[in-house]
Amino acid sequence: MSDLHKCGSILVTGASRGIGLQIVETLMKSNPRPGKVIAAARDRSRAKELNRLAESHPDLYIVTLDVTKKDDIEAAFKEVESLVGDKGLNCLVNNAGIKVDSTLSEVTAEEMMKNFEVNAVSPLMVTKAFLPLLRKAAKQGTGMGIHRAAIVNVSSARASIQRKDTHVKWYPYCVSKAALNMVTKCLSSDLLGEGILCVSVNPGWVNTDMGGPQAHLTKEESIDNILKVISNLSEKDNGGFLNHTGETLPW
Numbered sequence: 411m412s413d414l415h416k417c418g419s420i421l422v423t424g425a426s427r428g429i430g431l432q433i434v435e436t437l438m439k440s441n442p443r444p445g446k447v448i449a450a451a452r453d454r455s456r457a458k459e460l461n462r463l464a465e466s467h468p469d470l471y472i473v474t475l476d477v478t479k480k481d482d483i484e485a486a487f488k489e490v491e492s493l494v495g496d497k498g499l500n501c502l503v504n505n506a507g508i509k510v511d512s513t514l515s516e517v518t519a520e521e522m523m524k525n526f527e528v529n530a531v532s533p534l535m536v537t538k539a540f541l542p543l544l545r546k547a548a549k550q551g552t553g554m555g556i557h558r559a560a561i562v563n564v565s566s567a568r569a570s571i572q573r574k575d576t577h578v579k580w581y582p583y584c585v586s587k588a589a590l591n592m593v594t595k596c597l598s599s600d601l602l603g604e605g606i607l608c609v610s611v612n613p614g615w616v617n618t619d620m621g622g623p624q625a626h627l628t629k630e631e632s633i634d635n636i637l638k639v640i641s642n643l644s645e646k647d648n649g650g651f652l653n654h655t656g657e658t659l660p661w
């Protein structure tokens with residue numbers, strides 16, 4: 411995890427609980443760590459653990475961000491801009507997500523749209539809004555990675571179209587994460603020339619509200635792995651779909 415300090419600033423969406431909160435918590439406890447850690451939560455009043463963490467770490471910044479709300483995105487952009495200043499933003503982690511479970515017989519258009527909105531459309535809109543800050547950071551560095559400018563989309567193994575055991579009870583979720591992977595691929599080629607890297611990362615099956623208690627990984631195990639992957643990102647990873655253990659997953 412030692413290269414994390416080369417990242418001047420990192421913004422994590424969906425940091426009120428689960429994987430997002432654990433990323434922020436692990437970063438705040440890491441030494442060395444990124445210069446500025448910014449946690450985005452849609453409702454601070456309900457993010458009790460995040461608020462507690464901020465009490466013991468006054469240098470943790472919290473911004474309000476419902477990733478589906480344009481006004482929130484614009485307000486969060488202004489706040490982050492004032493925090494990072496001329497250095498820009500080095501790493502954006504699009505982690506906020508929901509999982510709508512629905513089989514073929516149950517699934518509705520509304521469920522599909524809701525999952526698609528939060529998991530695929532919103533990461534693209536958040537990224538688009540924060541591009542000026544990522545570009546500012548990218549102009550000041552060379553090579554590719556979190557030391558310069560990177561977008562990390564938290565995807566899922568369920569996004570993999572080539573997987574044989576695709577969970578057909580999760581139409582909205584699987585489809586939305588497959589779409590997110592295409593967002594990653596498009597951004598990675600669009601932004602390559604500007605030195606901004608984009609990857610999808612699968613955190614594994616993690617014990618969170620979403621993953622449930624039977625999950626294979628604790629939050630700590632998954633996030634230790636994810637942060638290793640993130641800190642080692644380089645040009646060869648651009649546009650990739652990486653497992654939390656570092657290997658490439660089939661699309």
Ligand code: NDP
Binds near residue numbers: 427505506564617
């Ligand atoms: P949780 O359900 O535990 O947490 C989800 C987080 O996303 C919460 O912070 C929640 O905020 C936030 N969120 C949801 N909707 C919005 C929104 N509209 N705007 C802003 N924030 C929002 O899930 P996990 O921590 O487990 O999942 C995090 C990411 O990891 C997701 O993208 C998920 O798909 C992915 N993932 C998780 C796996 C697992 O096993 N846990 C496996 C594979 C992928 P709030 O507290 O306000 O609801």
